[in-house]
Amino acid sequence: MMKYLPVWPVLALLIPAAAAFTSVIRRLSFAGNLRGIIILNAADAAAEMNDRTNSGLPTNLHQRNIVVLCHNVSQDVADGIFDVNNLLKGRIDVLARCITSALWVSNRVRTDTNLYLMLSPHNVTIEVQGSCVRSLTPDERTLALYLQRTLWSYEKEKHSIQRHGGQELSSKLSAGSVPDSRLVGKTSQAPHSKYINPKSVPMSEEKRLRDMHKGRDAMINRIRISHQGKSPLPGFILHQDDTLQTRLRKLILQSSGDSNDILMLSETGVPLWEVLEDKQQNQPESAINIGQNKTSTTLIVGNQIGYSADDEKLLMGIPSVREVSLGPLSLLTSQCITITHHYLDRLFATTYD
DSSP: OOOOOHHHHHHHHHHHHHHHHHHHHHHHHHHHHHHHHHHHHHHHHHHHOOOTTTTTTOOOOOEEEEEEOOOOOOOOTTTTOOOOOTTTTTTTHHHHHHHHHHHEEEEEEOOTTTEEEEETTTTEEEEEEETTSSSSSOOOOHHHHHHHHHHOOOOOOHHHHHHHSHHHHHHEEEEEEETOOOHHHHTSTTTTOOOOOOTTTHHHHHHHHHHHHHHHHEEEEEEEHHHOOOOOOOTEEEEEEEEEHHHHHHHHHHOSSSSEEEEEEEEEEEEEHHHHHHHHHHSHHHHHOOOOOOEEEEEEEBTTTOHHHHHHHHHHHHHTTTEEEEEEEOHHHHHHHHHHHHHHHHHHOOOOE
16 A cells, blocks of 8 residues: 655645745845836936937937827826836837837937827826937836836825825725625526625625735835935926927927928828928038038827827818828837938938947
8 A cells, every 4th residue: 555645744845945935036026126226226326427428429400309199098107107027018118119219329329309208198298308318228128117217206106196096995896896795696596697606706806906906005115116206317307288289389489490390100191201302302402411500300100009080180280290101001109210210310411420
């Protein structure tokens, strides 16, 4: 007959192993949070000294403004409450890629470009100034940390915790999101229905909401540790109550040159390169290469959702807005920015030596 091993020696081996595994997981989580803090502290330190990365860049003769209309942005993202280790949730990855495509060339940052991420429907805009950013890196996680720092403040932290925190569970429970045991009991008596324990359903739903609430509190605490009391990063500016009409008006007023082109990308517009070729033929070569007149180009592009009906109505009603196209194929927002930069670099003979 087979002899079974005693239970206690096995438990004596498993319990220390489980404790060690839990300790490793906690250390990895702490290390990820610590890495984010180190990255932001390095950016803060770089803001106090002159960054020499872009010291060889020429004087800007052509200003580029890129406006990205980000629709269906959640309130959490607008408040800076998101997990930098899960950028797909809330599509933070799209925002980070737009920054990389708008500002980065090989080993350099475009100092002639400003990016405006307009978070709709919250009327919140994140402006990223290429001439002012310091220690900017092209990886998406670090850019997500920069965006989170820009969106985060004590007033918004207090407001968001009150709105999404402790009252969330009670509001859902009072709204009837947890099934009533009496209703469950009646529906379970219907013919050919699977039996459901009326006491287990409310408890499981309540536990799910409590776990979600605890996870949210833990994430907010990590964000608070990383950003509380820290000054905004150089080159990242937050604008409140900023609508598309207001932003376009400001860009037109800020333009110091005789030429200010506003280009709206769509699949049905005039080919972009033809528009730029006409501009090059109509403008003297000396003004382009020598820089007698400063020029400005504003590019308007939607996110993965595209333009809303209100956006199209507003843009079509502005005489200075011209609808242009990169082709009939729908491209990613970051790809549209890169291709437009390529055409503008050819037109204005831009170099970043």
